[in-house]
Amino acid sequence: MASMKGKPLQMGFYNGSTPDIAVSLLGKVLLHIVDGNILSGRIVETEAYLSQGDPACHAARGMTPRNRPMFGPPGRAYVYFIYGNHFCFNITTAPEGVGEAVLIRALEPVSGREEMSARRNTSDGRLLCSGPGRLCQALGIDRSCNQADLSSGSLLLLDDGCIYDDIVAVPRIGIKTAADLPLRFYPAGNQFVSRRT
Template identity: 45%
Template structure:
């Protein structure tokens, strides 16, 4: 359930600890649902509830960028959990992932959709869009929250520029195959590693 802009800003000020991310990636992907993705831009605090995620499970997952080897692009995935892995797709959309599991095991959770819960006006200034088109997709939410390559490797366990704060646990979670991974093996394409808050209208249109 989303909070209103009148919510106590202090509730967004405590980042989830590193131990939250230092666990099985699929568990983290589920537990992130309902949490608050928080962004500070020029002193202004913005927050949105995470309503959809995807898990990418390292060397054993052919859909994961780092399943073959470390590259300059994927270096952050091999580092400590709780850091941001931000990359560009189609030459125009930045996507936000949060590194999970112990250092050296390149796993991460993609944040696919969020629902504004604090300072929505600032999000709409950053990305002009109608209604839920503001942030109901991974490239949309990064534009609305001013997330780009500058935040690659950001330590999200600190309340600095970008972090996640605890939020209410959703009543129901739905699962299904991940989106845009036609290059992966059939088993990985079909794995139900996309998770979303059931019946939330801000979930992406891909089902």
């Protein structure tokens, strides 16, 4: 069916540096099948979190029960609960033993808009998936998705050939340390990013 068009990203996709992968993820489709519904969106905003020189990274102070997935193999989900209300979805990168990941901050809705609107309690397309907590609510991503292999199963990353050029690199959102590193990426002018500043 058209909404599932595209090939799942394989291990080889995760070979480069984490910032490079964060850029390469722009345009890919994140898809979640829940209760037979296909919920998906195109990735339009990412942030890289690094193991070296990046105190804002959850893994900066070594492995803990929460950040353990970051130290696992690449291409898996790292989902955590934050601020008492929200989930954040990350994609693990770097070889096993190295704690790095890419936070997905915004999607452009692709399929399952009606179901996503119901989950988000809004029909405003811009408010559906523009923000790390919002996209998790829209796609039904929660703790049960943690560590999922994103190349197979009900939570998938797909390549349908979409390429963005003119990618912007700017400082990340909501962090207090390493706040100057330009590790946040999005296509210039994209209307679905969480903030345009």
